[in-house]
Amino acid sequence: MDKVHLISNAHLDPVWQWEWQEGAGAAVTTFSAAADFCEEFGDFIFCHNEAVLYQWVEEYDRPLFERIVRLVKAGKWNIMGGWFLQPDCNMPAGESFIRQILAGKRFFEAKFEGYKMPKTALNLDSFGHTRGLVQILKDAGQDYYLCTRPATDVADRDMLWKGFAGSEVIVHRSSEGYNTLLGRVAEKIEPYIARFADVKTGLVLWGVGNHGGGPSRRDYAAINDLKKKYPAIRFEHSTPDKYFAEIEKRRGELRETPDMNHLHMAAYTSQARVKQRHMLLENELYSAEKAAAHAAAAGSGFEYPADALARAERDLLFNEFHDILPGTSVRGAEAAALIGLGHGLEEVSRVKLKAFFALAAGEKKAAAGEYPIFIYNPHPYPLTRTVECEFMLADQNWSETEFYEASLYHEGRKLEAQPEKEESSLPLDWRKRMVFRVDLKPFAMHRVSCFTKLKKVKKRSLPRFAAGKYEFKGANLQATVNQRTGLIDGVTVNGKEYIRGGAFRVDVIKYCSDPWGFRYDDYKERLGGFTPMSPKEAARFAAVDAERLPPVRVIEDGAVRTVIEAFFKYGSSSMVIKYLLPKRGTDLEVRILLYNAEKDVKLKLLVPTAIAGGDYFGETAFGLNRLKTDGDEVVAQGYTVLADRTDAVSLINFGNYGSDCKDGVIGATLLNSAAYTAHPIDNRRVLRQDRISPRIDQGEREFRFIITASGSKERFESIAAESLAAHQPPTALSFFPTGTGKPAGRFIEISDKAVILTAVKRAERGGGCVLRLWNGTDAERAAEVALPFIGRVFRAEFRPYQFKSFKVEGDRIEECSCLEEEKTEVKKDDETEARA
Numbered sequence: 018m019d020k021v022h023l024i025s026n027a028h029l030d031p032v033w034q035w036e037w038q039e040g041a042g043a044a045v046t047t048f049s050a051a052a053d054f055c056e057e058f059g060d061f062i063f064c065h066n067e068a069v070l071y072q073w074v075e076e077y078d079r080p081l082f083e084r085i086v087r088l089v090k091a092g093k094w095n096i097m098g099g100w101f102l103q104p105d106c107n108m109p110a111g112e113s114f115i116r117q118i119l120a121g122k123r124f125f126e127a128k129f130e131g132y133k134m135p136k137t138a139l140n141l142d143s144f145g146h147t148r149g150l151v152q153i154l155k156d157a158g159q160d161y162y163l164c165t166r167p168a169t170d171v172a173d174r175d176m177l178w179k180g181f182a183g184s185e186v187i188v189h190r191s192s193e194g195y196n197t198l199l200g201r202v203a204e205k206i207e208p209y210i211a212r213f214a215d216v217k218t219g220l221v222l223w224g225v226g227n228h229g230g231g232p233s234r235r236d237y238a239a240i241n242d243l244k245k246k247y248p249a250i251r252f253e254h255s256t257p258d259k260y261f262a263e264i265e266k267r268r269g270e271l272r273e274t275p276d277m278n279h280l281h282m283a284a285y286t287s288q289a290r291v292k293q294r295h296m297l298l299e300n301e302l303y304s305a306e307k308a309a310a311h312a313a314a315a316g317s318g319f320e321y322p323a324d325a326l327a328r329a330e331r332d333l334l335f336n337e338f339h340d341i342l343p344g345t346s347v348r349g350a351e352a353a354a355l356i357g358l359g360h361g362l363e364e365v366s367r368v369k370l371k372a373f374f375a376l377a378a379g380e381k382k383a384a385a386g387e388y389p390i391f392i393y394n395p396h397p398y399p400l401t402r403t404v405e406c407e408f409m410l411a412d413q414n415w416s417e418t419e420f421y422e423a424s425l426y427h428e429g430r431k432l433e434a435q436p437e438k439e440e441s442s443l444p445l446d447w448r449k450r451m452v453f454r455v456d457l458k459p460f461a462m463h464r465v466s467c468f469t470k471l472k473k474v475k476k477r478s479l480p481r482f483a484a485g486k487y488e489f490k491g492a493n494l495q496a497t498v499n500q501r502t503g504l505i506d507g508v509t510v511n512g513k514e515y516i517r518g519g520a521f522r523v524d525v526i527k528y529c530s531d532p533w534g535f536r537y538d539d540y541k542e543r544l545g546g547f548t549p550m551s552p553k554e555a556a557r558f559a560a561v562d563a564e565r566l567p568p569v570r571v572i573e574d575g576a577v578r579t580v581i582e583a584f585f586k587y588g589s590s591s592m593v594i595k596y597l598l599p600k601r602g603t604d605l606e607v608r609i610l611l612y613n614a615e616k617d618v619k620l621k622l623l624v625p626t627a628i629a630g631g632d633y634f635g636e637t638a639f640g641l642n643r644l645k646t647d648g649d650e651v652v653a654q655g656y657t658v659l660a661d662r663t664d665a666v667s668l669i670n671f672g673n674y675g676s677d678c679k680d681g682v683i684g685a686t687l688l689n690s691a692a693y694t695a696h697p698i699d700n701r702r703v704l705r706q707d708r709i710s711p712r713i714d715q716g717e718r719e720f721r722f723i724i725t726a727s728g729s730k731e732r733f734e735s736i737a738a739e740s741l742a743a744h745q746p747p748t749a750l751s752f753f754p755t756g757t758g759k760p761a762g763r764f765i766e767i768s769d770k771a772v773i774l775t776a777v778k779r780a781e782r783g784g785g786c787v788l789r790l791w792n793g794t795d796a797e798r799a800a801e802v803a804l805p806f807i808g809r810v811f812r813a814e815f816r817p818y819q820f821k822s823f824k825v826e827g828d829r830i831e832e833c834s835c836l837e838e839e840k841t842e843v844k845k846d847d848e849t850e851a852r853a
């Protein structure tokens with residue numbers, strides 16, 4: 018070995034075994050010690066990333082921050098990475114990764130004069146890394162990546178990491194870890210240089226870490242001793258960018274890295290509420306941005322709420338940290354994450370409502386007897402959706418013999434609709450909950466008119482089970498519900514079987530107290546499963562007056578759907594499953610209300626399909642990954658697809674990132690009830706035996722899935738848009754407009770539904786907005802993108818899974834990087850615009 022780049026850092030988790038306040042204190046302490054070191058030792062360079070830590074230091078110790086600014090300018094302190102923080106690197110959406118980079122860049126450019134974003138990104142402690150990151154890094158101008166997990170035994174730690182759309186970066190996998198124990202740096206460096214003696218240029222990360230710390234005088238002295246002991250090796254205090262500048266010369270010699278995933282798989286199911294709220298905030302934020310951008314472009318005086326959206330974005334980014342989102346932090350940190358994510362949701366709810374009213378401007382006053390319902394479609398293509406909306410009648414109806422029957426109309430056509438039980442429980446005909454199917458135009462506000470008529474109350478009649486089964490027959494989907502088991506015995510779509518018997522059983526799998534899952538896949542022993550309650554148990558559970566209640570029964574039925582409710586039990590736990598069976602369409606929805614009291618187990622929802630020899634795929638950042646089908650846990654984002662050459666079944670989830678697949682059966686993991694931050698160390702006993710150690714996800718939890726089946730080609734071309742529409746549904750609200758204002762015009766329309774509009778946001782600099790488009794398929798695609806608000810249409814072409822960004826200002830359109838740089842003007846094409 019000729020040279021070793023010594024990267025002094027202080028891995029500092031803002032949250033882990035501690036809450037953020039202690040993390041802020043550790044940042045101040047660590048940065049102060051590092052600044053002292055930089056000022057004392059002439060050849061020393063300290064490296065640190067994560068804008069959030071610098072923000073804390075600026076807020077809580079301004080003089081220290083000013084010292085750091087001076088040290089950065091002098092080249093003594095290196096801002097490495099440049100991101101907001103080190104997030105989990107599998108669960109955030111592609112757009113969220115871009116925001117992590119943008120937020121860091123925005124802060125460092127504002128605070129450090131002449132700042133240039135590093136060419137090297139790093140996530141040292143994240144539990145695996147999606148290959149979807151590669152395309153994002155390359156587009157953002159970061160050509161190199163530094164990580165430590167998962168470990169590798171390959172002799173050359175420098176490899177090519179290949180991503181979607183032909184992207185490629187160089188990755189260094191520093192399996193020796195990101196820190197050193199106090200005073201023991203030589204114990205890391207000497208074995209490293211011995212093992213990699215044939216490697217010309219090496220990299221060693223050193224400094225006390227996890228709770229901060231950084232360099233120590235003992236370790237600095239030990240490094241100087243090593244320089245004397247190994248005079249043929251040049252030990253240089255360095256930066257990641259300097260290291261990769263040398264490795265770049267060897268690019269042609271580097272081998273491709275194997276998959277950098279499948280590590281600590283329990284981290285994708287621990288602390289289910291944090292994960293669900295994270296996915297919800299992601300989608301609510303990006304949906305709110307779209308609505309706000311539309312309202313701002315409508316010219317009605319609506320001011321884009323940049324500050325509120327920035328606050329919500331910060332809540333999202335902070336809680337994507339790699340010990341918060343994976344659920345490996347302490348109980349207090351989980352509570353803080355739920356508060357933080359809830360704050361972000363409150364911010365965006367206010368933005369969405371303000372934009373909604375702005376987009377509803379110009380609507381006429383209600384006609385006599387009309388209850389208007391407005392629905393806003395935040396997507397650039399038409400949708401047919403089942404909408405749920407509640408509203409109040411003009412007055413309370415106290416009659417017990419008459420009720421108000423509602424009929425709904427849209428654009429002069431009567432809609433398929435049905436009343437269902439409202440959320441409140443007042444025994445009055447006063448509040449209505451209507452469920453209806455409606456066709457929605459792209460990025461448009463729609464008005465559904467509800468009229469009521471007084472009718473005589475009739476005895477409620479619901480479909481009954483016959484011979485222990487209920488045969489549901491919709492126009493496109495048929496299903497058999499077994500009253501004895503509470504499960505679905507089979508689902509056919511357009512006459513073809515896709516789901517087999519025993520569907521939606523919840524199994525209980527033996528596990529342990531480890532929320533990371535160091536040996537997660539070793540635990541596959543089935544302890545049992547949830548079984549139907551008896552009629553007496555069901556009555557007690559539902560707290561009804563009768564002594565007996567059928568545990569499986571139809572609770573809603575109408576023109577739109579049939580809803581079946583089933584009660585289950587296991588051990589000390591109870592569960593309600595609702596099957597929402599559509600009269601038209603192929604989306605079977607499953608809603609689960611779980612009261613969990615089981616400890617050290619995994620709970621899995623099983624979906625046995627008729628696709629026994631298929632491949633399993635999962636959404637990732639701007640891509641679709643082929644996943645394992647051997648029963649081991651895998652991670653995916655909003656949807657998974659099991660497909661063979663002809664048929665496919667997709668499963669949309671709402672924050673359940675972990676699943677498995679084997680022999681045609683998809684196992685969606687609901688939760689694992691491990692202990693908080695119970696980290697295995699050698700063979701030591703982890704949990705104290707003289708007291709209770711609280712377990713994760715005890716109590717009431719809710720889950721939701723949408724299952725759809727079709728031919729493979731249709732599934733793969735449709736699922737990305739279907740998932741986005743499910744996660745960012747149209748907003749529905751009943752109110753009486755004043756008749757003032759100017760109607761909002763058309764906004765964005767895309768000719769190909771497989772080209773997804775992942776974001777519309779205000780530009781980072783100057784005026785205008787930025788559009789992000791993604792080809793959600795594995796085929797090349799082209800789409801015409803119409804922007805009626807500026808009178809332009811342009812054609813966008815994509816490689817498989819490629820995303821592109823476009824800045825729109827005035828009538829000028831520029832293709833740009835995801836950081837809104839390197840702009841190329843999209844020229845007007847008279848033929849395209851005339852055709853559109």
